[in-house]
Amino acid sequence: MIRINENYLKLKASYLFSDIAKRIATYQEANPDSSIIKLGIGDVTEPLPETCRVAFHAAIDEMGTHAGFHGYGPEQGYAFLREAIAANDFQSRGADISADEVFVSDGAKCDSGNFQEIFADNIKIAVPDPMYPVYVDTNVMAGRTGENVNDRYEGFVYLESTPENGYVPTIPSEPVDLVYLCFPNNPTGAAATREQLTAWVDYAKASGALILFDAAYAGFVRDESLPQSIYEIEGAKEVAIEFRSFSKNAGFTGTRCAYTIVPKDLKAEDSSGAMHSVHALWNRRHCTKFNGVSYPVQKAAEAVYSDAGKAEVKALTDFYLANAKIVRSEIESLGLSCVGGDNSPYVWINANRPSWDFFDTLLNEAGVACTPGAGFGSCGEGHIRISAFNSRSNVEEAMKRIRSALAEGSVGV
Numbered sequence: 001m002i003r004i005n006e007n008y009l010k011l012k013a014s015y016l017f018s019d020i021a022k023r024i025a026t027y028q029e030a031n032p033d034s035s036i037i038k039l040g041i042g043d044v045t046e047p048l049p050e051t052c053r054v055a056f057h058a059a060i061d062e063m064g065t066h067a068g069f070h071g072y073g074p075e076q077g078y079a080f081l082r083e084a085i086a087a088n089d090f091q092s093r094g095a096d097i098s099a100d101e102v103f104v105s106d107g108a109k110c111d112s113g114n115f116q117e118i119f120a121d122n123i124k125i126a127v128p129d130p131m132y133p134v135y136v137d138t139n140v141m142a143g144r145t146g147e148n149v150n151d152r153y154e155g156f157v158y159l160e161s162t163p164e165n166g167y168v169p170t171i172p173s174e175p176v177d178l179v180y181l182c183f184p185n186n187p188t189g190a191a192a193t194r195e196q197l198t199a200w201v202d203y204a205k206a207s208g209a210l211i212l213f214d215a216a217y218a219g220f221v222r223d224e225s226l227p228q229s230i231y232e233i234e235g236a237k238e239v240a241i242e243f244r245s246f247s248k249n250a251g252f253t254g255t256r257c258a259y260t261i262v263p264k265d266l267k268a269e270d271s272s273g274a275m276h277s278v279h280a281l282w283n284r285r286h287c288t289k290f291n292g293v294s295y296p297v298q299k300a301a302e303a304v305y306s307d308a309g310k311a312e313v314k315a316l317t318d319f320y321l322a323n324a325k326i327v328r329s330e331i332e333s334l335g336l337s338c339v340g341g342d343n344s345p346y347v348w349i350n351a352n353r354p355s356w357d358f359f360d361t362l363l364n365e366a367g368v369a370c371t372p373g374a375g376f377g378s379c380g381e382g383h384i385r386i387s388a389f390n391s392r393s394n395v396e397e398a399m400k401r402i403r404s405a406l407a408e409g410s411v412g413v
Contacts, residue, residue, distance in 0.1 A: 007143045012151070014133065016375030020359075027363055036363070037398040039327075039386045040371035042186070042346075044251045046319065048300070049312035052250060055303035059296035070295040075287045077104025077259065081298045084305040085259055089218075089244065095231035101263050101279065103286055104293050104301075106256040108216045108245035113138040114289075115212060115241060115260070116178070118281045119268070123177035126157040128169050130187055130376030130383075132214065135180040151378050160379050161188060163350060167339050168192050171203045179204065181230075182214035184221060187376045187385040188348040189324075189340015191226050197233050204239035210268065210278075211240040216258075219249030220317050221343045237263040241278070248345065250304050250313050257293055257301045320345045323395045324388035330399040331386075334406050345388040348373070358384050366401040 024036060048056070062068030076082065082099040090097035105111050113134045121143050127135045129152075136153065139145060146154025157176050159169030167190035168183075181200065183192040192200075204211050211230065218228040230236045242261040246252035266278040293301075303309045321342075328341035331349055341347040351358040355372035362368045362384075373383030388395065 005141070005143075007141050010140050010145065010147055010153070011137060012148045014375075016372070020369065020371070023360065023363060024369055027367075031367075034367050036367050036369055037390070037394050037401070038369045039388075039390060039395070039398055040369050041387055041389060042248075043253050044248060044320075044389050045391065046251055046316055048251045048255065049304070049309060049316060051303045051306055051309040051312055052300040056255075056296050056300040059299035063296065073292045073295055073298070075290055075292045076100075076283065077102065077293065078295070078298050081302045082259075084302050085244075088305045088310075090229060090231060090261070093228060093232055095229050096237070097231055097261055097263070101261055103260045103262060103282065104298065105258050105260060105286075105290065106293055108214065108243040108247070108258040108260075109134055111258065111260040112180075112212060112214055112243050114285070115282070116142060116144075118278070118285055119178065119210075120271075124157065124175065125155075126159050126172050126176040126179045128180060128182065128185070129158040129160050129378055130373060130380035131180070132182060132186050133376070135212075158378075161185070161190065162379055163337070166190060167348065168196055171199060175207060176209055179209055179211045180214070181211055182216075184217040184340070184344035185346075186214075186217065187346055187371070187373065187380065188383075189344035189346040189385075190348070191221065191223070191343045194225065194227050194233065197227055197230055197236075201230070201233045201236045201239060205235055209239070210266070211236075213240050213242045215242050216245040217248060217344055218244065219313065220321060220345055222321065223343055226343060231261070231263075237265045239266070241266070246301050246304060249317050250301070250309075251316060252297075252301070255297055255300065257297050317345075319392075320388045323390065323392060326395055326399060327386050327388060330403060334403065341388070347386045347388070349384050349386065351382055351384055353382065355381055355384055362402060362405070365405040366398070368398045368401055 081104055082102040085102050086097050086099040116139055125139055145156055157172050161167040161169050167188040213230040221228050230240045230242055245258040262279045262282045264279045267275045268278050269275050304313055324341035324345050324347055327347045328338055331338050336349055338347050338349040355374040359370060359372045362370055371385040373380030
């Protein structure tokens, strides 16, 4: 009888979104005439930018001709998109990233989950808490942890993000090999300063650690003093991988296109101490397991970097940030502390009570669904995440309902 990978049995069942769905269903059954405004989802709600749609259609029309038909493309991505990414997202900000260091893929989630495959199974890993679950679960699947005890896996180093440190974790006191960082952060919305990222890069250079930097929300950064890429920090090309996505800034969640930067300067050693190119290893893995993103999708992504595309994407992210500003302003006026919402589409609220209690109260008293922070890790307890991905009218109505619930004393601030 074939045997399973028993590391999968260590995975703690994720009940977060199924529990949310059940509680919403229960509410709707008891209140059939009430509407629920969902501000917990991390999916975008606005249509694709027009420039991307036009490019998408044109590429599909090309595919309908003998001269313009494209079969298998390069696994790493077409040169036209890789060159546009390198020039616009990095070189324009002083980061020395070349087109051949860009790997186009179908999602930052996939890349951030898959990258661990090229490293040894006994490395020491540090993950933020709260965190995007894929960082943890993929390493559990690979056998790098012990059992889950009190909602934490044995073997991980957890980097706590709390009100005390502004939700930006501090450098660990014990040695680690691989560090996951995400800024602007999902779920907290906190952004790291240049000084904070510099400290992480310096730590990695001194200790021999590698940073996996998730910058999927970089397109929402408006404070020019904040770095949008870790490669804006001197020396980062020697110690960091960066994940980016078109999902949230250009609305590609259903279209699927992202990319990962793997600098050619980055090295890792084998058991004998010999050094190897991480770029070459990832290229080998990428070519073995991935057939590339479709030509029409890559043409749509390229359009993001046209003058019209840049204007439309900025308008799109400005729209979500304006939603987030409404949420944050209202929450703060109600006496609750929060972060995010200024350089991120998420607002992370310190609820001063158990996450699920706060969730239930907002659902039952205001008809608003959020995401309980406890679902993102131990340090998320006592918090909730509100997403700005919704219509303006729904966001305004949700805040009106929450204010009314608070005014009646239902939430108990």
